[in-house]
Amino acid sequence: MSDVVLEVRGVTKAYGERQVLRGIDLSVREHGAIALIGASGSGKSTLLRCIDLLEDIDDGDVLLDGEVITDPSVAPLAVRRQLGMVFQAFNLFPHLTVLQNLVLAPVRAHGVPRAEAEERARELLERFGLAGRERDYPDRLSGGQQQRVAIARALATQPRALLLDEITSALDPELVGEILHLVADLKAGGMTMLIATHEMGFAREVADEVCFLHEGAIVERGSAEHMFAAPEHPETQKFLRRLLDAGRL
């Protein structure tokens, strides 16, 4: 158990009458990656937002390195500083340059000296093929470049684990590949990740385990080979058949 980084135990969440999460259980091991797949509205994004404490959960627990983080007595700030999150719409800060986007949190939230933070930011940008774009504003970059900046920004605080929320859904299809490769590289480098996605490439090439969410519950889980070759649950079969028909599998 000691190498489990993130653990979700029986988490439930409702928006008013609507139950969005119905008892989610999962655990992400160190250097591991789990892909959450399922139709829109199945609860993938909500689960990630709950883990990053951007939303309150109703019942259950989320543990980070064995410590309960969803207890009301835990300061959300300390938890968010240990987790990195990347959003579907990038959420870059449009009034700051690429470099300023990367340096803001390390300097202000983590107290890293500015020179050190800038050096680390430049290294990350270079690694992601963005050298020379430090002084550009985000709206000067393509969607794929913006999302790479957003991933670099999440990594700049050296998080314990990365939460990726539909990070390719806002991208043109031909740009998905570059993000997919980048995330595969991160996985190879040992980053622990929880990935909510519509892009089955993540499930196939990056994830150790794939969880299929349906109406707020994980109805089936297993290796990518198992999920794509021999899905057992009728809802999983239906979902995968729809993807196949749409030519996205």
Add this chain to the structure above:
Amino acid sequence: MDGRRRGRPGAALSTSRQQVRAAARRRRARRRTAVSAISTVVVLGALATWILTAPGWPSVRETFFSVHDFRESFPDVLKGFWLDIKLFVIVEVVVLALGLVLALVRTTRTAALFPFRALAAVFCDVMRGIPTILLVYLVGFGVLALDLDGLPTDPLVLGGAALALSYSAYVAEVYRSGIDSVHPTQMAGALALGLTRAQALRFVIVPQAIRRVIPPLLNDFIALQKDVALISILGPQEAFRIAQIDASSNFIYTPLVSVALLYLLVTIPLARLVDHLQARSRRSRGGAVAL
């Protein structure tokens, strides 16, 4: 021209058709210019005739547009106007700061700040609900009547304070609309990075909000610049007050016209600046104007 003729078989024809079209376009443009010039002359001429043939025009010209009176009074009026400008600048700085504080207090969710939030809301409602001229009266004479130690008694300071109270309520609402217009995903992005809510406001939300509200803020600048004349009711010798004294004692109104001209000299360039900034922020979508 040679290069074009060597093109497709129809190239020569299309060149002559292009010339015909260009000639037609030039004719249309000339006609438009002529029509608008004639129309302008007719409308302005009619307006001028209407005013210049009015039975009272000779006496109006003498009292409102006398060159002699203008020369006589202008130095005093200008000195008074300089006071208006100084007061405007000081009040504007106070308004920009106080307005931002009010807007931030009204948008925070901190429980401990609840009483301040309620107070700020009441303050904005009350200050925006009272005519500015009334507020100048109430503060100017009311505070004076309190006779409290430590409170200023200078009518200039009291009048400036009244203007600052009134305008910071308006400006707070402008800031607040800017803060509300920044998409919630920006706050989520900032919090997810581990910034506190206050840091997110300071480094992410407020800078974007201010860039977006610069044109409406400048509009309030212009309004305040004019409303500075209201403190004349408390007695300070500013431009309007000086002109008014001339008008009521000597029945000459030319100084009032020169005050109006001085105001236009300041407000028209400001208005053009607002137009320019608005056009620029329309061009760069998303309000990411690099200032």
